[in-house]
Amino acid sequence: MEVRYLDSSEKKRCRSLWEEAFPEDSASFVDYYMEEKTKDNRILVLEENGRILSMLHRNPYEVYAGDRLWKCDYIVGVATAEAGRRRGYMRRLMERALADMRAEGMPFSFLMPAAKEIYLPFGFTFIFDQPEWELPAMRIQDSTLAVRQITGGASEELMESAGRWMERWLGKRYEVFTRRDAEYMRRLIKEMESENGTLEEIQKKGKTAGFLETWGLDGQEQRLLLAEPPLLREKGRARPAVMARIVSLPDFVKVIRLAEEAPAERLVFCLEITDELLAENQGVFRWTLDRTASFLERMSAAEDGKDTSGIIKIHIRDLTAWLFGYRVPGKLPAEAVFIRPIRGVFLDEVV
Incomplete structure (x- = not known):
């Protein structure tokens, strides 16, 4: 078995697996996807004897994050042929895709889940609730x-x-x-x-x-x-719609800063992160924030964080939800109230 990216001339080979995995999609929509979205996306596949057994599509978007413009991949088309399911093929593709994104310095990746339970083990969490509006x-x-x-x-x-x-x-x-x-x-x-x-x-x-x-x-x-x-007026209650996970943590935290009401010009925290899939994100970091940005430095085993405003022990999934402004984790040091997360997310793309 081989895990690799399809080249441009091969991409339409994944159509039969798409139609098998997503029978709810109309032929006209699949025509659009194969003609339009595959122009600039990357398709990671697991093959055996020339047959595509599993696939994952990385669809690129430019995403505003405060005053920055990031290139982030929207993960779609995650599917495994029925005969190869429950053999860990999806995990192999997801681990490879996230590792590649991390190597590329991609701040985060996002997706619209068929079921959240599929993606929680990979560090994804909800960050956007789709509002329901009407005229x-x-x-x-x-x-x-x-x-x-x-x-x-x-x-x-x-x-x-x-x-x-x-x-x-x-x-x-x-x-x-x-x-x-x-x-x-x-x-x-x-x-x-x-x-x-x-x-x-x-x-x-x-x-x-x-x-x-x-x-x-x-x-x-x-x-x-x-x-x-x-x-415009609200018609109903917003529903959880899009999940994300921080991929390149040092790049992501650049948009996080201190709140204006912070009592000091700079605060430093000891950030201890659990990330089972990306070793670069796992470990203990010194997190320095001011009112314009923040940055991370990996701490050595000899350092104990005594010169910081507190220790934050957190899983990458909970850190993602917090820094996107979606959910505040418990057991934060008192000074963490002055950390300003992102305020407002709107990601309504379908593919």
Whole structure:
């Protein structure tokens, strides 16, 4: 058996395994995926005698994280042929993928799980709850509102304008979200159109006031809604949707800093991390934070952390949830309240 990445000419060989593992995906959507997403993704496979037994797709995204723009992989298409399941093939691929991402200095990786139990052992944890929003009836009743459909044939200028509007809207509310340039928008529209979907621009008095995406072959459903109040309102309770795990810890902590109300210009903690899969993340570190950033230094066995503000013993999974601002772990030193995690995550990509 061999674990390797497919080259560009081989990628469509994984279609039969995709169709076996994900029968709910329509043929038109799989056509879109194999034609569009495989242009720039990396597909890791486990092969035997030329047959693909298991696969994992690394789909690249540019992700804003505060004032930084990171390249992060979205893991999708994790599947094993029925005849080879429960033999540890997925684990081999996941361990290889995470090790490669770590070597590349990738701050984190994310995915949308079919079941969280599959990915918890690999250090993944939820970081984003998908909100459920709707447009109230005033959308129809308000004569100042209009709707314009944006198709895949739209101009580069219109694509860029739509993407900039979305980025501004997200940037006011979240610190982590994917970059929406013209290429992102064009690909998103192709994805919608693969299942009879549309992207609509909502205009109020001739100016952009929001965007609505719907798709579905067996009945249209809302895929995305971004709009200015009062057009937007909550429809239901947000649900856990996206999991992530920190991959390159030294790169990730650069966006974490002290809160403005911290009593000192700098705080230092002893950070003891458990990470069973990535040895580079496991161990004891001196974590120094100020109001602009933070950095890590691995501590030697002779150091005991007496010159720090406290010892934080934590699993990489709990550290990920904490630093993404999703969940605060228990048993933190008192001074840890002044550590400012990320405030706001919006990652709603499907593939």
